[in-house]
Every structure is written in structure tokens, then in C-alpha cells.
Amino acid sequence: MIELTAAQVAAATGGRLHADPDVTVTGSVVIDSRDAAPGALFVALPGERVDGHDFAATAVAAGAALVLASRELDGLPTVVVDDPQTALGDLARHVLATVRGGAGGVGPKVVAVTGSVGKTTTKDLLGQLLTPEAGGEHAIIFPKGSFNNEIGLPLTVLRVTAATRYLVLEMGADRVGNIAYLTRIAPPDVGVVLRVGVAHVGHFGSVEAIAKTKGEMVTGVVDGGTVVLNADDLRVAEMAGQAAPTTTVQTFGTIPSADVRAEDIEVDPAGRASFVLRVSRAGDADAQRADVALQLVGPHHVSNALAAATAALRLGVPVADVAKRLSSATAQSPHRMAVTERPDGVTVIDDAYNANPDSMKAALRTLAVMAGRTRRSVAVLGGMHELGDGSRAAHDEIGRLVVRLNIKQLVVVGDDAYHIHEGAMQEGSWGSESIFVPDLAAARLLLDESLEPGDVVLVKASHGANLAELGDHLSMAKTVEDNNK
Structure with missing residues (x-):
């Protein structure tokens, strides 16, 4: 994270300062005291089983410079807020806006992925497609695993520095309004919607409510941004109608009208798919083509690969490089095929x-x-x-x-x-x-x-x-x- 003084943390979160205003956070933002290191900011989140406030002293003893908490903690440098989780999101929003606004307005490109299935795999593929463009792993953030909720996403965003060129996020939801909230923390330059399914339908109440929530990605991108939509999923394809006039809509899929599509799909005995990546607008006679042979197991990954390819192409990666990198991409997060x-x-x-x-x-x-x-x-x-x-x-x-x-x-x-x-x-x-x-x-x-x-x-x-x-x-x-x- 960029360095922030206690006074700046308080200003960003609307908190009350109970610390030396010049105390500086120079390390990571953590929610587990066991992860605290010199210069860290420890966020004391209340939980069902444990209360982070009970571990604040341990975090400070390990070197944490500051604690974000919902109450004063005797003898500990603290910023007191009404809700530490909300404050975590506010801080992430402030840090990302600061980095984006610095250096003449040149900051990290934010790519966000949502959908009922495939978010983590698509995020991991995007990370591998964009790492060479970033100039190496130090300039791109795409965390292993699923950090896609109101806690995990801000923690990921707070890893950005002035050197970050790409921030690749996944955004999960179990209620209407979740994606809108997450896009307010990290407005995407490119927002991807994969599929509308029945995951979490017990919370949402209906598939229609799920579609409405995933569609919040379309309205959450930055002014002049891009939304990448799955043309094979009718509910997702219809989200194009929600896009602002300044938003570019790109589609992916296997149907002929998709801007980026897979043709001649084959699956080998090991379950790995290969296909021809075809990039063009509908009716464009000058389509670009490249062969892709996925290392990922499962033909359903073709759709994830197309989504990642479409976003990477929009960010300027050439078709040939996209195909080559997709063909060498591997599973990055555990317990996923x-x-x-x-x-x-x-x-x-x-x-x-x-x-x-x-x-x-x-x-x-x-x-x-x-x-x-x-x-x-x-x-x-x-x-x-x-x-x-x-x-x-x-x-x-x-x-x-x-x-x-x-x-x-x-x-x-x-x-x-x-x-x-x-x-x-x-x-x-x-x-x-x-x-x-x-x-x-x-x-x-x-x-x-x-x-x-x-x-x-x-x-x-x-x-x-x-x-x-x-x-x-x-x-x-x-x-x-x-x-x-």
C-alpha cells in the first residue's frame, strides 16, 4: 500500500484519531493479527466467533503502526470508526483514487470480473495475459484464490502502489447491490460479466435478482470504460442495453454475432479444449484468427478464456499474444479443477x-x-x-x-x-x-x-x-x- 499517516487514514475513513497524527502506515493492511508486520495497519473486524479488537494489542506488538477499530483501545494508536468493514472499503476507495490521480492521472488499469461461475479462473487467466504487458509480476495484482467480497476486495485494492499497472479483481455477490458497492470502491476500466446462474439464489430470491445484481457491473465502469458481456447467455447479452453512451460494449461467446468467439472447439482425452480464436465485429470480413490449446481441464473453460481474451484485447494485447499466453496459462488458485x-x-x-x-x-x-x-x-x-x-x-x-x-x-x-x-x-x-x-x-x-x-x-x-x-x-x-x- 502507499504510505499514509494516521491523520490521512482518519480523513479517508471519517474516523476519530486517537494516535499521533504523524504515525505512518508503511506496510500492509491486515485483518489477522498473525499477519501483522512492522508498519502495518490492523483492521479490527468483529466476527461471529472472534472479535478483532481482542487481538489489536497482539498486532501492535508485532509492529502494526495503527489500528482501525470501532472503539478506543487503551494505549494503542487507533482510528475509531462506526464500522471497521465500511471504513476498510472507504480506505481502499481513497487509496485507489489517489494512485489513479497521481503521476498526471496515469494509474493502474482496473479489470473486474463477475458472474455466477468462472470468476476466479477468468481472473487468473487475465492475470497471466496481462503480466507481460505490466512488465512483470511486481506491476500487476491478481490475488490467488477468491478475494471477491466486501472484505477481500478492499484488501486486494489496498495492495496497489505507484508501480501498479494492472489491478485484476473478481467481484462476488449474494445480494442486490453488492456489485454496485464493490465497483464504487474500484470502478473498473474494463468490467466483465460471465454468466447468470443460480448460485446464491437462496439469498437473492430469484434468478432475475441475480441478473440485476450482475448487471451492476455494466453501470459501474468508469466513464468511457468497457463492458465485456457473454453473448451465449441471453440475460448477460441483454445487459448491453444498460450501458451508458460513453461505454464500449464487447461480446464474447460461440455464437456468430460475438465480437470474440471460439470456433472449431475440440476436447482431448485429458479434458483440455482447443479452438480457433476469432476476433471481429459481426460482418467484418477481416477477422483475425489464432489457435488456442488450453492447459486448463474442462471444456467449460473455453468461455472463461474468451472472456479473459476479450478484456486483454481491449487493453491492447495483440491477438497472437493472447492466443499464445492462453495456451500456456495454468491453474493459479487451489481446488479448481x-x-x-x-x-x-x-x-x-x-x-x-x-x-x-x-x-x-x-x-x-x-x-x-x-x-x-x-x-x-x-x-x-x-x-x-x-x-x-x-x-x-x-x-x-x-x-x-x-x-x-x-x-x-x-x-x-x-x-x-x-x-x-x-x-x-x-x-x-x-x-x-x-x-x-x-x-x-x-x-x-x-x-x-x-x-x-x-x-x-x-x-x-x-x-x-x-x-x-x-x-x-x-x-x-x-x-x-x-x-x-
Whole structure:
């Protein structure tokens, strides 16, 4: 982060200063006292289980220069605000505006991605497409993992410095107004909308409300900015009508009218897609083309790659470079279609970071492709959360799809996922083709005993199901066993 005095932090957040006004924050902004280092700003966030205020003294002892808190803390240099989380966003907005306004108005280009699925992968692809343009990793920020909410996004924004050329963000939402709030913190030069699905529909209440929220990206870009819209998703394509007259609209997809599209898509036995990247306006006879062979596993990544390509092209990256960099891009964030080839011949597809019906279907189809006709396919599935009244039907549908895809073995983990098992049984699964287990321990025991050389196993669930632990175990299990021999 750029250096700020305590007085400047107070001014940016509307806080009351209880510290030497000249105390200077020279380090990172942190919300965990264990991350505090000399010069840091510690933000004391209240939580359901712990209160950050209780750890402020620890942070200061570790070197934190200042604390952002909702109350005075005896003997600690503090800026007191009504709501530390809101103040965190206010500070991020101030810092980014300051950096953008400096050096003659030349600051980092902000690229933001939203959508019901694919945000993290698209963000990671964009980071890899833009790193050479930035001049190296020191001049671009695209965090590993999903820092896409009202806390994670400001923390990411606060990493900017005068040397930052690109800031690549993902913006998540579970309520109307979330994207609008995040774009006020970091107004994008290029805003990307991937897809409208049913993720978090339990909070939103309807798919229409989800579409409305994702559409907040279109109105949140800077004056004269660009919105990149998925032409294959009708709800997203219709968002073009919300764009301001000064906003440029670019589309991506597989339909002929898309500005940037994939043609001649093929998927190899390992589940990796290749295609011809075609860039042109509809009716343009002078289209540019380049071959792309993705390293990412899953044909659904074609759409993510097109979205990243469209944004990068808008920022001036040549078509040939986009294609070359897409073809060498790798998975950057954990538990997202991460493929491990175990020494015993088992292939593990760890996609356990999160799940909704759309991403679950895509992962299952990839499993079927990778297993083909000669290997046994095993789907280990946990619950999909925040689906509201449609939860049972959505889980039932996934179970039925498992049978239709001829997945050989289904293991359903946890009560919240039971209806996946129920759907598979109703669709015609019999005997032990579908097995329900109550928890991770039971799943681990079952899989350790039953997986065989040549099996292809997918692990997928919503984040709260904690199947990432099982993904880690399955990916490492045989290696650890061999090393202990």
C-alpha cells in the first residue's frame, strides 16, 4: 500500500484519531493479527466467533503502526470508526483514487470480473495475459484464490502502489447491490460479466435478482470504460442495453454475432479444449484468427478464456499474444479443477472450492470425458449451498445427471447432499453404484479402500462442505503412503 499517516487514514475513513497524527502506515493492511508486520495497519473486524479488537494489542506488538477499530483501545494508536468493514472499503476507495490521480492521472488499469461461475479462473487467466504487458509480476495484482467480497476486495485494492499497472479483481455477490458497492470502491476500466446462474439464489430470491445484481457491473465502469458481456447467455447479452453512451460494449461467446468467439472447439482425452480464436465485429470480413490449446481441464473453460481474451484485447494485447499466453496459462488458485496423477495410477480432479448446479454439471461432464470408455469414473459430491427452496430439486437433478453420464461410482457426502443420492437412485442407479456417507471421515475411509489404479475421481462441493480437505487427502494419499514405506 502507499504510505499514509494516521491523520490521512482518519480523513479517508471519517474516523476519530486517537494516535499521533504523524504515525505512518508503511506496510500492509491486515485483518489477522498473525499477519501483522512492522508498519502495518490492523483492521479490527468483529466476527461471529472472534472479535478483532481482542487481538489489536497482539498486532501492535508485532509492529502494526495503527489500528482501525470501532472503539478506543487503551494505549494503542487507533482510528475509531462506526464500522471497521465500511471504513476498510472507504480506505481502499481513497487509496485507489489517489494512485489513479497521481503521476498526471496515469494509474493502474482496473479489470473486474463477475458472474455466477468462472470468476476466479477468468481472473487468473487475465492475470497471466496481462503480466507481460505490466512488465512483470511486481506491476500487476491478481490475488490467488477468491478475494471477491466486501472484505477481500478492499484488501486486494489496498495492495496497489505507484508501480501498479494492472489491478485484476473478481467481484462476488449474494445480494442486490453488492456489485454496485464493490465497483464504487474500484470502478473498473474494463468490467466483465460471465454468466447468470443460480448460485446464491437462496439469498437473492430469484434468478432475475441475480441478473440485476450482475448487471451492476455494466453501470459501474468508469466513464468511457468497457463492458465485456457473454453473448451465449441471453440475460448477460441483454445487459448491453444498460450501458451508458460513453461505454464500449464487447461480446464474447460461440455464437456468430460475438465480437470474440471460439470456433472449431475440440476436447482431448485429458479434458483440455482447443479452438480457433476469432476476433471481429459481426460482418467484418477481416477477422483475425489464432489457435488456442488450453492447459486448463474442462471444456467449460473455453468461455472463461474468451472472456479473459476479450478484456486483454481491449487493453491492447495483440491477438497472437493472447492466443499464445492462453495456451500456456495454468491453474493459479487451489481446488479448481486441479488434476493430480497419483503414482498408483489414480487421477484426482479436485474442484472442491465451491459448487453450484452449473459448475457441478460442467465438472461431471469433464469427468466423463476424462474417464472415457476405459477408466472407471468416480464422483465424490457434497452439498451445494444457498439454493433456497429449489435446493432439493437441484441436488436431485445432479444425481440424475450422474446416471445419464454413465458415471460408474457416485459417493455422496453429508446430509445436505443426500438428495443427489436420491436422484441417482430414482434415475436408475442400483446396488452400490451410488453410496451415501454421512461425513468426510466416512468418505475418506471408503475411498482409501475402494479406489483402484486407473480410476478418475472428481471431488466437488460448496465451500462450506469442506470437501477441499478430502481433495487434498486424495491428491496426496498415495504419495505419502509411498514415502512412508
